[in-house]
Amino acid sequence: MSDLAYKVPTMAEMAANNETPEVLFWVGCAGSFDDRYKKVTVAFVKILNKAGVKFAVLGTEESCTGDPARRAGNEFTFQMLAMSNIQVLDMYGIRKIVTACPHCFNTLKNEYPELGGNYEVIHHSTFLQQLIDEGRVRPEGGQAFKGKKITFHDSCYLGRANNIYEAPRHVLEALDADLVEMKRCKTKGLCCGAGGGQMFKEPEPGKKDINIERIEEAIATGADTIAVACPFCMVMMTDGVKNKEKEHSVKVYDLAELIAQADGL
Amino acid sequence: MAIAQQVIFIAVLGLVAWLAYRRIALIRSTILLGKPEDRSDNPGERLSTMLRIAFGQKKMFDKPLVGLLHFAVYIGFILINIEILEIVLDGILGKHRVFAPLIGSFYPVLIGFFELLAVGVLLACVIFLLRRSVVKVARLQPVRHREMNGWPALDGKVILIFEIVLMIAILTMNAVDLALQDLGNEHYPQTGNFFFSQFLKPIFAGWNENTLVIYERFAWWFHIIGIFVFAIYLTYSKHLHIVLAFPNTYFARLIPKGKMNNMPEITTEVKTMLGIETAQTGDAPAIPDRFGAKDVQDLSWKNLMDAYSCTECGRCTAACPANITGKKLSPRKIMMDTRDRLEDVGKIMQANGGKFVEDGKSLIGDYILEEEINACTTCNACVHECPVRINPLDIILQLRRYKIMDESQAPASWNVMFQNLDTNQAPWKFSPGDRFNWAADLEPKK
Numbered sequence: 019m020s021d022l023a024y025k026v027p028t029m030a031e032m033a034a035n036n037e038t039p040e041v042l043f044w045v046g047c048a049g050s051f052d053d054r055y056k057k058v059t060v061a062f063v064k065i066l067n068k069a070g071v072k073f074a075v076l077g078t079e080e081s082c083t084g085d086p087a088r089r090a091g092n093e094f095t096f097q098m099l100a101m102s103n104i105q106v107l108d109m110y111g112i113r114k115i116v117t118a119c120p121h122c123f124n125t126l127k128n129e130y131p132e133l134g135g136n137y138e139v140i141h142h143s144t145f146l147q148q149l150i151d152e153g154r155v156r157p158e159g160g161q162a163f164k165g166k167k168i169t170f171h172d173s174c175y176l177g178r179a180n181n182i183y184e185a186p187r188h189v190l191e192a193l194d195a196d197l198v199e200m201k202r203c204k205t206k207g208l209c210c211g212a213g214g215g216q217m218f219k220e221p222e223p224g225k226k227d228i229n230i231e232r233i234e235e236a237i238a239t240g241a242d243t244i245a246v247a248c249p250f251c252m253v254m255m256t257d258g259v260k261n262k263e264k265e266h267s268v269k270v271y272d273l274a275e276l277i278a279q280a281d282g283l
Numbered sequence: 284m285a286i287a288q289q290v291i292f293i294a295v296l297g298l299v300a301w302l303a304y305r306r307i308a309l310i311r312s313t314i315l316l317g318k319p320e321d322r323s324d325n326p327g328e329r330l331s332t333m334l335r336i337a338f339g340q341k342k343m344f345d346k347p348l349v350g351l352l353h354f355a356v357y358i359g360f361i362l363i364n365i366e367i368l369e370i371v372l373d374g375i376l377g378k379h380r381v382f383a384p385l386i387g388s389f390y391p392v393l394i395g396f397f398e399l400l401a402v403g404v405l406l407a408c409v410i411f412l413l414r415r416s417v418v419k420v421a422r423l424q425p426v427r428h429r430e431m432n433g434w435p436a437l438d439g440k441v442i443l444i445f446e447i448v449l450m451i452a453i454l455t456m457n458a459v460d461l462a463l464q465d466l467g468n469e470h471y472p473q474t475g476n477f478f479f480s481q482f483l484k485p486i487f488a489g490w491n492e493n494t495l496v497i498y499e500r501f502a503w504w505f506h507i508i509g510i511f512v513f514a515i516y517l518t519y520s521k522h523l524h525i526v527l528a529f530p531n532t533y534f535a536r537l538i539p540k541g542k543m544n545n546m547p548e549i550t551t552e553v554k555t556m557l558g559i560e561t562a563q564t565g566d567a568p569a570i571p572d573r574f575g576a577k578d579v580q581d582l583s584w585k586n587l588m589d590a591y592s593c594t595e596c597g598r599c600t601a602a603c604p605a606n607i608t609g610k611k612l613s614p615r616k617i618m619m620d621t622r623d624r625l626e627d628v629g630k631i632m633q634a635n636g637g638k639f640v641e642d643g644k645s646l647i648g649d650y651i652l653e654e655e656i657n658a659c660t661t662c663n664a665c666v667h668e669c670p671v672r673i674n675p676l677d678i679i680l681q682l683r684r685y686k687i688m689d690e691s692q693a694p695a696s697w698n699v700m701f702q703n704l705d706t707n708q709a710p711w712k713f714s715p716g717d718r719f720n721w722a723a724d725l726e727p728k729k
Contacts (some may be wrong), residue, residue: 024725026722028719038684045718045721047709047710047711049721050570050709050718050719050720050721051709051711051713051717051718051721052711053477056435056724057719057724059721060721060724060725061390063722063725064523064725067516075719077718077722078715078716078718080718081708081709081715082704082709082710084594084704085712086641086700086704087700087701087704088543088590089543089661089680089683090683090684090687090693090701091575091680091683091684091686091688091693092685092687092688092693092697093549093574093684093688093703094545094549094552094553095701095704095705097546097549097553098553098556098705099704099708101427101550101553101557101559105557105559107606110594121435124539124541124542124567128538128541128542129541129542129543129545132545133550136297137694138351141707153444172705174660174661174662174663174664178540178541178662178663178664178666179539179541179663179666180540181539201368205508205667206603206664207605207663208607208664209660210660211604211608211660212660213660213661213662214659214660214661214662215380215661215697215700216660217710218696218697218699218700218710219694219696219697220694221608221610221612221658221694222605222611222654222657223549223654224605224608224609224611224658225609226608226609227608228604228605228607228608228660230524230608231604231607231608232604278331278352
């Protein structure tokens, strides 16, 4: 499959050709700049290509949704970013957005409407589930996951914030792996420690870092793969695994990467 | 003697009603200090939330055993009120067991049912007391949670002991009543045996009629005065949740937990800065004196009702990732501090003819520390756990808005993040022009 020419059309290109995409892929800052999460962006783009989804990205016209500023308390910066984004999205007449970041997802879906930006927003876990259900993606022909133990770490902004618990699990079930749950999962899921602006500052004084507390629980399941669906969770879980010196036996992957691996992409 | 009792009873009842009215009026006026927030939408969904969460105690059954015990106390409290109605009527009318002749042979069945409930309350309260004092459930321990030191820990135990004593009073009162009925005392009409208290009769076997009458009167007065004292006490206590759980769940948030409240007062300014036309400048909300919340008056009335509804069970704090890992933040403390501040504001209002006079204190700084609100990951675990739908996160975020926007007090690394967002439109220091460079990784490798 590596000879397949993957395409990433931008909205500017599409608009110039008078085309409209089925869905806009909102990449997010981590997906654009973070070396680890760029791999998730690439994996998701490969899946979109393989499934024949007519998509586009904003490229350099995208900005942060403003989530970290708003959660930290800086409403000015949030609204400045949000308004600019809404201007760009509306200029292109965007209706449907998919994103791999639960923070972008939550902000675009729940908080942009009050500022005048109304779109159908879905998280990539839901989107992947739909592609699998429709048979547009078949996780086969690549790496076999049978017999592997995977545990899923719920992201707060997907789970409690938006009640999405089943879609990521359905995606993982398609891998035919052994899905094991942590004691604190779904509505009781423990945060990775990065939300609410914590990603961008040192933790307050305490006895332990939150991601260590969480990774101990994940490792205790005996899983060899920790599946995440959020760029911040990815960083926190990966750091946790390193802290426990388990990086050779326990891997942290995003849902899209696992599906791409299973699909041989 | 009977007339004297009637007069005293009516006087006591009047005093209690007046004290309760004063307290309720004060609580109401402090809640109304909060900013307006419309929670009148979707009455059907609101009603069903209240019926499920408050009336049906749904969230309490997340912990099945505790849920069951709490249900016993709850149902006991609600239904025993019918018996209290009889007691109050007896007190006013100078009668004894005024309902007995009205419902005849059903009366002992009814009282028997109340006794069953009373035994349930008694057992549950004993177990709850043991959980606090012997089993030492972590979330209720002052050693582990500093906000529970002093009055809150004592308050929890006082309420339980209060309920145990009241239940003992009602059960022994009934037993003595039965003993007096057996002796054929004319003031104690024959009702037939009661389900539980008939087994307590042997305790009073050797007592003479006079002593029995004195004990019966003592237990009757002790029980009803106890209930009156309790009614006033609960307005000062965490126990206020038994009333406020109902409105608090009715007015709970119905929108997704992830959504933060908008600040429309900022939007006009942002639009002007971006050169976007604003439709009608006349309708634009005025720029407020203060951004975010510094004190209780800056919060919404619902935040304040939340504070009075908190019964300090600590489920929020036990689920808080910051608290679990030893940070100063405790969502329960956020609610308790908000109420403490409100109570202090209420006292100032009472001393100044209903007007609040600045005392140089504020919720953030004097009650809640910056370190606490800065530790929050906004994970919504506290919001999810609360059995009466309190939202500590909403308060935390409003306090943050004040610290950041009004006082410009942010952790240094947050200021760097804000700067990056303002200049590069990303929280990290990357050039916006490099945002699409990731696509190069898609080129087939050579």
